[in-house]
Structures are given as structure tokens and as C-alpha cells.
Amino acid sequence: MPELPEVETVRRGLAAQVIGRRIRSVEVGRERTVRRTSRQALIDGLTGATIVAADRRGKYLVCPLDTGEALMVHLRMSGRLLVAAAGTARPLHTHVVLHLAGRPAQELWFVDPRTFGEMVVFDPEQVAEQIPELARLGPDPIADDLTRAVFAGLLRRHRQLKPLLLDQHVIAGVGNIYADESLHRARLRPDRLADTLTTREVGRLHESVLGVLREAVEAGGSTLADTQYVDIEGQGGWFQVHHRVYDRAGQRCLTCGRADIVRVVTGGRSTHFCPRCQR
DNA sequence: AAACAAACCTGTGCGC
DNA sequence: TGCGCACAGGTTTGTT
Numbered sequence A: 001m002p003e004l005p006e007v008e009t010v011r012r013g014l015a016a017q018v019i020g021r022r023i024r025s026v027e028v029g030r031e032r033t034v035r036r037t038s039r040q041a042l043i044d045g046l047t048g049a050t051i052v053a054a055d056r057r058g059k060y061l062v063c064p065l066d067t068g069e070a071l072m073v074h075l076r077m078s079g080r081l082l083v084a085a086a087g088t089a090r091p092l093h094t095h096v097v098l099h100l101a102g103r104p105a106q107e108l109w110f111v112d113p114r115t116f117g118e119m120v121v122f123d124p125e126q127v128a129e130q131i132p133e134l135a136r137l138g139p140d141p142i143a144d145d146l147t148r149a150v151f152a153g154l155l156r157r158h159r160q161l162k163p164l165l166l167d168q169h170v171i172a173g174v175g176n177i178y179a180d181e182s183l184h185r186a187r188l189r190p191d192r193l194a195d196t197l198t199t200r201e202v203g204r205l206h207e208s209v210l211g212v213l214r215e216a217v218e219a220g221g222s223t224l225a226d227t228q229y230v231d232i233e234g235q236g237g238w239f240q241v242h243h244r245v246y247d248r249a250g251q252r253c254l255t256c257g258r259a260d261i262v263r264v265v266t267g268g269r270s271t272h273f274c275p276r277c278q279r
Numbered sequence B: 001a002a003a004c005a006a007a008c009c010t011g012t013g014c015g016c
Numbered sequence C: 001t002g003c004g005c006a007c008a009g010g011t012t013t014g015t016t
Helices: A005-015 A039-044 A124-130 A148-154 A161-166 A176-185 A199-218
Strands: A023-028 A055-057 A060-064 A068-074 A081-086 A092-100 A107-113 A120-122 A262-266 A269-273
Touching: A005 A055, A005 A060, A005 A199, A023 A039, A039 A120, A060 A262, A120 A124, A120 A161, A148 A199, A161 A176, A176 A199, A176 A269
Parallel strands: none
Antiparallel strands: A023 A092, A055 A060, A060 A068, A068 A120, A081 A107, A092 A107, A262 A269
16 A cells, blocks of 8 residues: 555654654564564564654665664555554554553554554664665665666666566655556656667656655655555545546546546556557 | 566455 | 455565
């Protein structure tokens, strides 16, 4: 579910509400959520620690602690972080609860129906050994200065654009919604081979990826009909009202008005595009 | 090297 | 109303 804009929105919520707070105690329900290490490792790593920052790399949330270690949270498909008043009834599938010290008396919940998400306390000095995929992420279009020259270099490969944009080792943070929206804005077909783009087309795609992500962050991300994604206060985003192709198969293209959006499967993922606008 | 399928889980929406 | 199937914002692994 959550892509860069949604994770960034969660990060901002953590920065506003959780930074500086000490974790008094920790409850772990489902051990699967902490499968990279163990229930006890998360409890030991977090109990008594204070969260000193809230960072993000692609779709990975990284919260440094005053112990020198850091908490990594990945929401995957259905994970949510929620701040709630202490003692509030927890939703179904609440797998981890952090009891925050101080006032107001609050808890930070990790809720995740599909259990693909995870939480782990790791040593930032040993990130390459402990969370190898985090160490190998490509540049983050929002957190890093992803210049056009660097971007052009990433496209010098004989690969279809859609799977290339989804590859977190190439660019970190773009997921299925924003890949489709970026390609539409750039007027490029998802199956175009990256190494066939003209300089002008590379420029369009660069601007589109950065623009779509920035605007989506401004809008607090996309909350679809199932309202799965919400920020840490339980509020949805509104970028979904700006979607031009995602989940619009069979509907009129909002850009040209003269063709219907089609859905194909590329790289095992639903892909939506306008066969007339995008070449 | 790159494309594809399957796997990890639970929930929801749709056609019959 | 109930049942079965398709599909879902992510990522990894194994196979062509």
C-alpha cells in the first residue's frame, strides 16, 4: 500500500508527535512482525530508549534511538502506524504496541492485517549486514538531490520503464501508483525500453517523477476506496483525486479525452496507461 | 541481464 | 444470502 508519499506523511507525523519521547514498555503480539530478529530483540532494543529522530529512505522508516541503535519500520502492503491515547481499544491486527512515557499518555501501534510489514532494531553502523536491502537502495527522489544527469544514468539500461521505476535499487520510493502516474505525465508507455528514450523524454520523465511525488507528499499521499492507508492520526490523504490513470481501466483518459485507459500486467503488477497519450 | 511466476498473508468486491 | 475467484499500495526468491 504505502509508497514514498504515504511513508513520508507517516514520517512527518512521527517527527511531530513521537520524537523526544521515551518508550516505557513494548508489547509484541505476532512474532512474524519482528521475524528479522525476534520478539525479545525488539523489546530489549526499545524498552527505555528515546526516539531522537524520524528519517526515511524510500519506503523504509528509520528512527534513531538514544541508545545508538535505530528502529526500522517497513509498512509493506497493509501496515499502519497509529498514535492513540493510552488504553484506547486497539484495532484488529495490532501486532506491536509501544507505550510512550510522559504526557499525554499515548501508545504507538503497528497494525498490519497482511503481516508483510516488519519492525526491527538494528545497529546503523552495521546496516549492510543487518538490513542489506536498505543499504542497497537507489537514490530517493525527495530526500536526495536526484539530478537529471544522475537520473539519465539510471535509465541507461535495456529494461522496460515500469519495472525499472519499481526497482528500489534503481530509485527508492516509487511504487505502483506513482510509477503509473509518472509515466502518464511523461507521456511514455510503461513498456518502453529505457535505453530508447530521447534526451527530451528523459527530461520529461525526470520532471514527472519528481513532480508527482512532490505533489503527492503535499496532498498527504493517496487513500483509496478501501481507506487502508491513513497517517498516524488516522487521517487519509487526498492525492487520489488527482490520479489520471491508476485504477481507471476502461474509463476515459482525463488528459486527451479521446481514448480509454487500459490495464495490462507488467512485471507481475497491474499497469494503467493511455494508449493514445503515451508512447 | 531481464522477464516472469510464485511466495509470503488477510480482506474485500464481484459475478453467479 | 452464500460461495468462489480475482485482486490489492511490496519485496524476495527461484526459474526461464
